[in-house]
Amino acid sequence: MNLRWKYLIKRTGQMLLTLxxxxxxxxxxxxxxxxxxxxxxxxPTFTEEQQEILMKQFGLDxxxxxxxxxxxxxxxxxxxxxxxxxKDSVINVISKVLPxxxxxxxxxxxxxxxxxxxxxxxxxxxxxxxxxxVGIVFTLFTRAAPQFWVGMILLAIFSFQFDIFPxxxxxxxGTVYSSELDKLLSFQFYRxxxxxxxxxxxxxLGLPLLLMRSNMLDVMDESYVEMAKIRGxxxxxxxxxxxxxxxxxxxxxxxxxxxxxxxxxxxxxxTVFSWPGLGRLxxxxxxxxxxxxxxxxxxxxxxxxxxxxxxxxxxxxxxxPRVNIDSKR
Amino acid sequence: xxxxxxxxxxxxxxxxRGTNKAxxxxxxxxxxSQSLGLVGESGCGKSTTVKGLVRVMSKNAFIPDxxxxxxxxxxxxxxxxxxxKIRWSDISLxxxxxxxxxxxxxxxxxxxxxxxxxxxxxxKKASLNRAKTLFKKVGLNEELLGYYPHQFSGGMKQRAxxxxxxxxxxxxxxTDEPVTALDVIVQHQILKELKGLREELxxxxxxITHDISVVAQTCDQIAIMYAGKIVEKGPANxxxxxxxxxxxxxxxxxxxxxxxxNKKLISIEGSPPELISPPAGCRFAVRCPFSEDICFKxxxxxxxxxxxxxxxxxxxKNLEELRAKSREVETWxxxxx
Numbered sequence: 148m149n150l151r152w153k154y155l156i157k158r159t160g161q162m163l164l165t166l167x168x169x170x171x172x173x174x175x176x177x178x179x180x181x182x183x184x185x186x187x188x189x190x191p192t193f194t195e196e197q198q199e200i201l202m203k204q205f206g207l208d209x210x211x212x213x214x215x216x217x218x219x220x221x222x223x224x225x226x227x228x229x230x231x232x233x234k235d236s237v238i239n240v241i242s243k244v245l246p247x248x249x250x251x252x253x254x255x256x257x258x259x260x261x262x263x264x265x266x267x268x269x270x271x272x273x274x275x276x277x278x279x280x281v282g283i284v285f286t287l288f289t290r291a292a293p294q295f296w297v298g299m300i301l302l303a304i305f306s307f308q309f310d311i312f313p314x315x316x317x318x319x320x321g322t323v324y325s326s327e328l329d330k331l332l333s334f335q336f337y338r339x340x341x342x343x344x345x346x347x348x349x350x351x352l353g354l355p356l357l358l359m360r361s362n363m364l365d366v367m368d369e370s371y372v373e374m375a376k377i378r379g380x381x382x383x384x385x386x387x388x389x390x391x392x393x394x395x396x397x398x399x400x401x402x403x404x405x406x407x408x409x410x411x412x413x414x415x416x417x418t419v420f421s422w423p424g425l426g427r428l429x430x431x432x433x434x435x436x437x438x439x440x441x442x443x444x445x446x447x448x449x450x451x452x453x454x455x456x457x458x459x460x461x462x463x464x465x466x467x468p469r470v471n472i473d474s475k476r
Numbered sequence: 477x478x479x480x481x482x483x484x485x486x487x488x489x490x491x492x493r494g495t496n497k498a499x500x501x502x503x504x505x506x507x508x509s510q511s512l513g514l515v516g517e518s519g520c521g522k523s524t525t526v527k528g529l530v531r532v533m534s535k536n537a538f539i540p541d542x543x544x545x546x547x548x549x550x551x552x553x554x555x556x557x558x559x560x561k562i563r564w565s566d567i568s569l570x571x572x573x574x575x576x577x578x579x580x581x582x583x584x585x586x587x588x589x590x591x592x593x594x595x596x597x598x599x600k601k602a603s604l605n606r607a608k609t610l611f612k613k614v615g616l617n618e619e620l621l622g623y624y625p626h627q628f629s630g631g632m633k634q635r636a637x638x639x640x641x642x643x644x645x646x647x648x649x650x651t652d653e654p655v656t657a658l659d660v661i662v663q664h665q666i667l668k669e670l671k672g673l674r675e676e677l678x679x680x681x682x683x684i685t686h687d688i689s690v691v692a693q694t695c696d697q698i699a700i701m702y703a704g705k706i707v708e709k710g711p712a713n714x715x716x717x718x719x720x721x722x723x724x725x726x727x728x729x730x731x732x733x734x735x736x737x738n739k740k741l742i743s744i745e746g747s748p749p750e751l752i753s754p755p756a757g758c759r760f761a762v763r764c765p766f767s768e769d770i771c772f773k774x775x776x777x778x779x780x781x782x783x784x785x786x787x788x789x790x791x792x793k794n795l796e797e798l799r800a801k802s803r804e805v806e807t808w809x810x811x812x813x
Contacts, residue, residue: 370572377569378590381594393580467581468581
């Protein structure tokens with residue numbers, strides 16, 4: 148068995164262990180909260196017997212350890228339980244909104260990281276010039292501006308003033324997409340996606356841009372960059388193949404971890420634009436004490452985060468030969 | 477024929493505290509297929525000189541004056557594009573930090589092919605063959621070409637960088653402290669190879685070093701630099717055997733000599749002057765055991781003492797006596813008190 152496989156197996160093991168710890172913590176947090184977890188589900192008018200039947204139905208009459216074992220077993224089978232609020236399986240509820248979150252997140256991430264990397268290279272290149280100072284102030288502004296505020300400004304301009312883009316949701320009132328594919332092929336969907344994605348990109352832009360810029364400045368002082376110039380390599384080639392190629396490695400890690408954050412962290416934007424995504428679902432789950440749903444959503448977000456970290460490691464080893472997981476080439 | 481003629485070259489740095497005159501009017505001449513050792517302690521302007529020659533300088537550096545005549549063209553008059561044509565094809569460099577001079581994310585082969593593609597009309601296959609030949613020449617297995625820089629040891633990297641410097645068959649190679657970071661055995665091997673390659677390929681060499689013993693092994697000519705100026709220059713064996721400048725005498729004392737195991741190592745006390753506002757007179761005067769009042773007032777010119785030997789010191793009589801004195805520890809210790 149070669150080293151690469153060994154590494155993958157080791158890393159997968161680590162991931163599973165992390166997820167198991169997270170699942171365990173989640174289980175106990177929800178169980179140890181004061182009050183009966185079924186409060187949200189049980190109507191006060193239910194009789195004692197009816198309540199007990201329900202408790203039995205949800206397995207809450209068993210000991211905590213027994214519940215835990217069943218919970219882990221279900222988790223392994225991909226079973227996340229029933230949502231109290233939606234009266235449907237958690238998997239179903241989540242999978243209805245998850246695609247929306249993914250579309251929003253990926254669009255915004257791709258825009259933000261592309262613009263950020265290019266902008267970072269540009270600002271580093273213009274080091275010490277007026278445009279650099281302006282660029283930095285502007286970037287800090289986009290990073291500091293609250294998301295809801297940016298969202299509202301964009302809505303005010305593009306939606307209410309000029310009526311170019313719709314103000315919320317994923318589809319026009321009264322219409323429903325027949326399938327995910329139908330949604331992705333529909334022009335309407337992209338018109339709805341535009342403003343929330345732009346708002347999120349503006350917020351995400353700062354990190355890759357500033358990170359790229361400062362990495363560029365470090366790398367441009369490296370002696371291999373100076374040597375490339377002495378070898379007569381053209382300015383633009385030095386900038387891209389030597390400086391940027393080395394500077395963007397840490398940005399990749401930031402991006403992979405950023406995906407994890409963006410999964411669950413879009414509550415504000417999803418609310419401003421009435422975007423039916425995971426963030427809003429999570430808020431609803433918490434506010435209605437729908438703990439199986441909250442638990443499921445948290446596990447999913449944690450899973451994505453852990454997995455993206457793994458992806459970042461793999462990407463890094465592909466992009467930087469020094470971190471290769473094999474000892475030889 | 478003269479290959480490189482540097483005339484009154486000045487390279488200054490603009491700093492917040494004023495202008496640092498790191499290289500302040502140096503002149504030297506390098507004949508075709510000759511080798512010149514540029515020797516001096518850290519901070520004397522050796523590396524700045526190199527950067528000025530190839531015109532790859534930090535943003536705050538500038539060349540206020542001087543000429544760099546290379547094959548009868550003044551490099552300082554060329555624009556960036558013309559200069560890029562000369563870089564590496566005519567003048568290449570083995571840098572001070574060979575360890576970090578290769579791009580870590582590309583294989584060594586890739587970096588060979590890059591320079592050859594940029595400059596030559598050679599096919600990829602021919603380029604690869606040349607890289608292999610050069611690797612063999614510097615004593616590296618050609619298989620190593622496909623490796624990444626971090627997979628090389630320090631000595632291997634240094635050899636690879638030398639091979640890379642030879643890639644386009646340049647007329648002039650500048651080596652900046654080429655062996656400083658290596659252990660003595662590898663140092664010796666690499667110097668020997670460098671000398672052999674230079675003779676075999678008929679390449680001129682400028683070797684920058686603080687280690688006078690390295691120059692003794694490799695160079696025909698020596699120029700001694702101190703605080704941004706050349707204080708002595710001439711044929712290597714003459715400068716080493718009959719130094720004219722007290723600084724050169726001091727330098728020779730401060731390196732061990734395996735042929736004289738009992739030789740005492742004597743260091744030159746004090747440190748070089750700062751170059752933002754250098755003192756009037758001779759820049760070495762404060763550290764010089766033989767300095768007189770006039771040394772602090774009038775700056776000595778670099779003048780011809782005999783046929784090929786130049787010195788920038790007013791003491792040109794009783795040299796034998798001075799050389800003898802310079803070998804005594806007390807002579808140098810006296811200066812500090």
